[in-house]
Amino acid sequence: MADYDYDLFTIGAGSGGVRASRVAAAHGARVAVAEEYRVGGTCVIRGCVPKKMLVYGAHFAEDLEDAKHFGWDVGERKFDWKKLRDNVLGDVDRLNGLYKQTLENNNVEVFHERATITGPNEITLGSGEKKTAKYILIATGARPHVPTCPGHEYGITSNEAFHLDAIPRRVLIAGAGYIANEFAGIFHQFGAKVTLMNRSDQMLRGYDESVRDRLLQISLMKGIDFRFNANFEKIEKQEDGSLLVFMSNHEPLNVDYVLFATGRVPNVEGLGLEDVGVSVNERGAIQVDGNSRTSVPSIYAVGDVTDRVQLTPVAIREGQAFADTVFGNKPTTLDYSCIPSAVFSHPPIAGVGLTEAQAMQQYGTVKVYTSDFRPMKNVVAHRNERSLYKMICDEPTGKILGIHMIGPDAPEIMQVAAVAVKAGLTKADFDATVAIHPTMSEELVLLK
Structure with a gap:
């Protein structure tokens, strides 16, 4: 391996990439990571961690109401969105620092720039500098999918939801998966009028029917509206800044925000995969075998960028298994059966x-x-x-x-x-x- 600059070069410093890099380095490998944004990835920066903090904040709406029946006089209630938002983002900064410290403590070199694969063992950084590695690991994650319809540029995704200046008075959430239902509960508890629309007649596909039906009943009882069998036709911005949403099978709806929560797309664009022969499926996800190896023997991939399960704990396990197998002389494969999951709805x-x-x-x-x-x-x-x-x-x-x-x-x-x-x-x-x-x-x- 001395013929290469590194034993491992990881592209993407999210949950899977950080775990793989840290463990590989602990096994004695010379490791580098390229990350063009912030260390920590979707979960830490713009996903499950800050979202769970918002969920905690949202629960106080009902908890404070319930407290009266337990003898507590809570007085006048007032919610300050900006205080919660800034506290959450402040903790994201803290976690970002801890993730960087973890890599540094394990002697992993970090390049804060974009990286492209220009050969089976070659990476070209955004600066133009080239690096070589015995193995390359792709851990670039995924991003929110945005439907293509006239006016889609007026909508936001979960990425932007954490940075809003104020809670919207009326919000339309497109999608019926875990992200859509979680933000529906969050915004509703913070006082927004929430409408959730979905192109099919089901929500939370993959979960047991009895459980998801119960969530639908409770959500309706709380005052969240649902529009099923609805597809976007167009979104028009009004003079007052609001958005008029036209959809199939339903009347137009006037809202302040449209939040797209319609799935996630693997981040593969501009990586150079086609130039080196890394195979992807029809969704653009990287195809890998049981050891996370792609169609190019020296290139591996873990996490949401692959054609497997898009869950943070799974990405972490995949990163661990990769590092143990390739660098730790400890062949490990991940069992994808019986994976528990949760929706932090209300x-x-x-x-x-x-x-x-x-x-x-x-x-x-x-x-x-x-x-x-x-x-x-x-x-x-x-x-x-x-x-x-x-x-x-x-x-x-x-x-x-x-x-x-x-x-x-x-x-x-x-x-x-x-x-x-x-x-x-x-x-x-x-x-x-x-x-x-x-x-x-x-x-x-x-x-x-």
């Missing part, structure tokens, strides 16, 4: 394993256990919102095939439940476990 949902429909298709005979209950806190707070826990099992063996839930702290509870599902435990194992009372999580060992 209330949040979480799931692991097969949905009821998937289980029936694969196993034929399944047994479904449910608990439909009102959390104790909601009872005292006079809030009618109900939680739903659901366990799907293989009927002959009792093996748990999937667990799905909606309710307060569902993602926190699901993390431990996911370990049980991954381990192949049965309904009998849960039944044999003593409940912690009174908790919401005890419903998992009391399911009927």
Whole structure:
């Protein structure tokens, strides 16, 4: 490897790229990273971390209302969006510094400029300087997809949502995935009139139908509007600065902002992939094998830029597996089955394993256990919102095939439940476990 400037050159310093670079360096590799924006990637800078902070802030709207039923006189309530926004962005700066420090502490050289692949072992930096490496890792992530319709330039994406000067009075959110539903809950709790539109008649495709139907019911009860089977026709800017949105199958809607949350597109443009022969699929995502290797043996890829699962923890695991395999003499492949996930909506949902429909298709005979209950806190707070826990099992063996839930702290509870599902435990194992009372999580060992 002494024939090259580096053993590893990583393009992109997001979650996957930072983990791969740090671990490779710890294994003794000479590593460099090129990042044209900020270290930390989508999750830390403009994704799950700042969004979760907004979710925390949004929950206080209902918590302060509920507090009155618990004897608290909260006085006049006033929300300062700019204070929350600036505090969140300030913590993003802190995390950006920590990520840079992590690379520096592991002797990873960082180039704060764009990089292009100009050969199987060659990278050209934005400055024109060329570097060589035994291996190249692409970890450039993805970006929000923006629909093409007249006036689409008037819309914003989740990237810009963290920097708004004020909470919009009326906002249309396009999409029905986790980003759309999370921002719908955030903006609604901050006082905006929220309308969520989707081109199909379903939301949160891939989650269990019972759970997503419950979220739809609760969201409607809270006052969030939905427009299904709607496609953009055009967006017109009005004299007062508002936006008039024309869509199929529905009347035009006048709003202050249009937020596009219609999926994410792999960042592959301008990387030089076609020049070196790296294969991509019809979506532009890089195709890789079980070891994250592309069609070019010396070039690998991890994270959202690939044709696998677009989740931060998955990118981190892929980066770790790559570094251990290539530099640590520890061959590692990632198991993509039974990956838990969550939507930080209001209330949040979480799931692991097969949905009821998937289980029936694969196993034929399944047994479904449910608990439909009102959390104790909601009872005292006079809030009618109900939680739903659901366990799907293989009927002959009792093996748990999937667990799905909606309710307060569902993602926190699901993390431990996911370990049980991954381990192949049965309904009998849960039944044999003593409940912690009174908790919401005890419903998992009391399911009927």
